[in-house]
Amino acid sequence: xxxxxxxxxxxxxxxxxxxxxxxxxxxAMWPMLFGLACCAxxxxxxxxxxxxxxxxxxxxxxxxxxQSDLMIVAGRVSRKMAPVLRRLYxxxxxxxxxxxxxDCASCGGVFNNYAIVQGVDEIVPVDVYVAGCPPRPEALxxxxxxxxxxxxxxxxxxxx
Amino acid sequence: xxxxxxxxxxxxxxERFGLREAEIQKYPPALxxxxxxxIAVCQTLNDEFGxxxxxxxxxxxxxPEQEPRFxxxxxxxxxxxxxxICLRVPLNGxxxxxxxxxVIYYNANWHERELYDMFGFDITxxxxxxxxxMPADWEGHPLRKDYPLGYEEPQFTFNYDDIDRRKHKARYxxx
Amino acid sequence: MTLTxxxxxxxxxxxxxxxxxxxxxxxxxxxxxxxxxxERALSGETVLLNMGPxxxxxxxxxxxxxxxxxxxxxxxxxxxxxxxxxxxKNMEAKTYExxxxxxxxxxxxxxIGNVLAYSLAIERLAELDVPPRAQAIRVILVELQRIAxxxxxxxxxxxxxxxxxxxxxxxxxxxxxxxxxEMCSGQRMMTTFFRPGGLWRDVPADFELAVRRFLRSFPARxxxxxxxxxKNPIFMDRTRNIGRINAEDAIRWGLTxxxxxxxxxxxxxxxxxxxxxxxxxxxxxxxxxxxDVYDRYLVRMEELRQSLRIIQQALDMLPVGPxxxxxxxxxxxxxxxxxxxxxAVIHHFKLWTEGFELPKGAIYSPVESPRGELGVYLESDGxxxxxxxxxxxxxxxxxxxxxxxxxxxxxxxxxxxxxxxDIVLGDADR
Numbered sequence: 001x002x003x004x005x006x007x008x009x010x011x012x013x014x015x016x017x018x019x020x021x022x023x024x025x026x027x028a029m030w031p032m033l034f035g036l037a038c039c040a041x042x043x044x045x046x047x048x049x050x051x052x053x054x055x056x057x058x059x060x061x062x063x064x065x066x067q068s069d070l071m072i073v074a075g076r077v078s079r080k081m082a083p084v085l086r087r088l089y090x091x092x093x094x095x096x097x098x099x100x101x102x103d104c105a106s107c108g109g110v111f112n113n114y115a116i117v118q119g120v121d122e123i124v125p126v127d128v129y130v131a132g133c134p135p136r137p138e139a140l141x142x143x144x145x146x147x148x149x150x151x152x153x154x155x156x157x158x159x160x
Numbered sequence: 161x162x163x164x165x166x167x168x169x170x171x172x173x174x175e176r177f178g179l180r181e182a183e184i185q186k187y188p189p190a191l192x193x194x195x196x197x198x199i200a201v202c203q204t205l206n207d208e209f210g211x212x213x214x215x216x217x218x219x220x221x222x223x224p225e226q227e228p229r230f231x232x233x234x235x236x237x238x239x240x241x242x243x244x245i246c247l248r249v250p251l252n253g254x255x256x257x258x259x260x261x262x263v264i265y266y267n268a269n270w271h272e273r274e275l276y277d278m279f280g281f282d283i284t285x286x287x288x289x290x291x292x293x294m295p296a297d298w299e300g301h302p303l304r305k306d307y308p309l310g311y312e313e314p315q316f317t318f319n320y321d322d323i324d325r326r327k328h329k330a331r332y333x334x335x
Numbered sequence: 336m337t338l339t340x341x342x343x344x345x346x347x348x349x350x351x352x353x354x355x356x357x358x359x360x361x362x363x364x365x366x367x368x369x370x371x372x373x374e375r376a377l378s379g380e381t382v383l384l385n386m387g388p389x390x391x392x393x394x395x396x397x398x399x400x401x402x403x404x405x406x407x408x409x410x411x412x413x414x415x416x417x418x419x420x421x422x423x424k425n426m427e428a429k430t431y432e433x434x435x436x437x438x439x440x441x442x443x444x445x446x447i448g449n450v451l452a453y454s455l456a457i458e459r460l461a462e463l464d465v466p467p468r469a470q471a472i473r474v475i476l477v478e479l480q481r482i483a484x485x486x487x488x489x490x491x492x493x494x495x496x497x498x499x500x501x502x503x504x505x506x507x508x509x510x511x512x513x514x515x516x517e518m519c520s521g522q523r524m525m526t527t528f529f530r531p532g533g534l535w536r537d538v539p540a541d542f543e544l545a546v547r548r549f550l551r552s553f554p555a556r557x558x559x560x561x562x563x564x565x566k567n568p569i570f571m572d573r574t575r576n577i578g579r580i581n582a583e584d585a586i587r588w589g590l591t592x593x594x595x596x597x598x599x600x601x602x603x604x605x606x607x608x609x610x611x612x613x614x615x616x617x618x619x620x621x622x623x624x625x626x627d628v629y630d631r632y633l634v635r636m637e638e639l640r641q642s643l644r645i646i647q648q649a650l651d652m653l654p655v656g657p658x659x660x661x662x663x664x665x666x667x668x669x670x671x672x673x674x675x676x677x678x679a680v681i682h683h684f685k686l687w688t689e690g691f692e693l694p695k696g697a698i699y700s701p702v703e704s705p706r707g708e709l710g711v712y713l714e715s716d717g718x719x720x721x722x723x724x725x726x727x728x729x730x731x732x733x734x735x736x737x738x739x740x741x742x743x744x745x746x747x748x749x750x751x752x753x754x755x756x757d758i759v760l761g762d763a764d765r
């Protein structure tokens with residue numbers, strides 16, 4: 001079914017290279033373990049059996065930034081943690097994307113004070129913002145699907 | 161039984177050290193202790209009355225009153241008698257100093273570091289006085305009342321572009 | 336007002352663009368750490384390893400500076416503050432009712448327990464009565480939250496010790512509890528369901544059915560976790576005689592809760608200074624003997640069963656009645672009254688614009704969280720804003736004992752020790 005119908009007898013498909021690359025990048029994105037606070041618990045719930053994230057290709061969370069493509073900033077970023085966050089982002093190889101999960105990472109959330117960075121986009125460029133405090137696992141999965149759609153619309157020049 | 165024990169302890173402390181009760185505290189019953197007598201009082205409570213557990217060590221800032229500006233609050237608990245007692249230490253604003261009790265209650269170590277970090281108390285005799293919650297090069301003591309909350313102005317429609325110009329948006333390559 | 340809105344006052348170093356956003360990573364030299372590490376580190380005989388804030392096994396953003404002799408830990412210096420949120424200062428700027436929202440986010444695995452601690456402190460200071468139905472429902476929800484917290488502890492602890500299926504099973508069980516919380520309040524985690532005086536609103540009709548269904552299905556799951564872990568030779572090898580502490584030292588270092596009870600003393604605030612009607616329920620407090628990781632694991636597993644017992648009794652004895660106090664100085668009137676009574680309108684107006692004011696005084700109110708003694712020191716100066724709210728959080732105190740627990744063990748054991756102390760960094764850093 002599916003792809004065999006289109007291939008016919010010869011087994012040759014004609015596509016743009018961009019489509020293949022974007023499709024492979026989107027469906028095998030490995031997130032980096034960057035759970036900071038309460039949103040991390042919902043991220044773990046999204047990873048666990050009930051709301052499975054491995055059906056999107058994110059079977060494991062790599063602890064090392066060198067081996068991951070996606071940084072899900074889950075939780076509030078304090079001023080002490082901010083340089084660590086930037087350093088980890090710089091250590092990730094291209095192509096890389098950032099999802100800012102939750103209100104605290106997107107805009108500072110409930111905490112508008114001296115200790116919390118008001119939105120992680122002051123430190124790393126963010127692709128998708130997921131709102132919620134904490135966002136339901138379904139909301140996080142919606143954010144990931146949005147990111148996949150964004151990736152599938154990228155051109156080769158973006159990461160050249 | 162624990163009521164009697166508590167009353168006996170308070171009575172002994174009042175007589176031996178000349179302390180008064182602090183009316184502000186509703187529960188647990190509190191005594192006002194001058195800073196020089198803190199170690200002696202804690203030692204007495206620990207040795208003679210079995211208050212072997214320091215529940216909490218914190219402080220409260222009464223700015224703009226300057227004398228006393230701070231009250232350090234020790235909450236002690238006795239496992240054996242199931243009672244709590246509280247000691248309040250009034251400190252002045254210009255140079256609040258407090259002796260360390262970490263030799264009696266080991267967990268006072270980090271509580272006192274937090275007092276230094278958040279309020280600027282100078283803890284004499286402490287083995288490791290550095291900042292604990294704020295970054296090590298932070299200036300200022302956040303929980304003092306004259307330290308600003310540091311909040312960000314909310315962006316409404318009338319000042320949206322204004323704040324956007326000032327706000328820093330991170331770019332991809334930025335060292 | 337500078338770039339990101341941080342107010343500077345005269346005397347403070349004026350922050351420039353980079354240093355406001357991220358203070359330079361503080362490079363520490365060995366000179367400054369001299370008093371913390373042993374002499375063998377200074378001579379280079381032992382290695383200083385940074386187990387950084389981002390690490391899969393530190394259960395949050397905890398930084399440990401380990402001094403290693405080969406693989407054996409000589410000393411371990413914890414560095415916290417990477418999740419410091421300034422909650423205490425922020426609560427001083429909000430009214431009492433609005434500040435309750437921030438309390439959930441402290442210990443984010445025991446969200447409803449934090450709201451209980453805060454509400455109890457306000458009620459004790461204001462001498463506010465709580466109706467018995469509200470007390471019983473509070474107990475049910477807090478015990479459910481205790482089970483949920485222990486499930487996350489078990490899942491992550493077992494995951495660190497390489498038992499991944501336990502992690503998946505625990506989170507599946509937890510979904511049932513989160514569904515119950517969502518049914519009551521609309522939110523899975525940060526519910527803020529308890530308010531000063533009782534509950535926000537009454538529980539829906541399916542609440543009892545859902546809780547009973549959970550009570551029927553859960554004991555079999557606990558048996559399954561026991562079957563997977565308790566007599567497992569690998570688990571026992573990794574946890575027996577690791578991280579031992581005796582009762583005397585544990586009390587001196589400020590350990591409370593299951594971390595203390597693993598060493599012997601059976602001190603539980605629900606029994607010694609009961610609150611919210613806990614004295615009516617019949618339950619035991621499990622204790623251990625050795626004070627090692629294995630005993631702390633057994634204590635928490637037994638606590639799961641005891642929590643089920645408490646929920647069963649509370650549900651059977653659930654009284655009918657109102658769920659919030661009638662004291663209109665603190666509790667807003669029901670909306671139906673606003674059409675008929677002028678006093679109701681005045682109370683509503685005052686509570687919504689200014690917020691209620693507590694009488695002048697200070698109080699320290701401890702409760703038993705799944706981690707240990709969670710205490711709220713609340714001081715009021717008679718106005719609508721708190722003068723001081725301090726949270727005595729168990730994780731902050733337990734982290735001090737980590738060097739004592741881990742001396743002489745291997746790095747692989749350290750992971751088990753951190754898991755057994757059950758720290759939550761939101762709790763430690765506030």
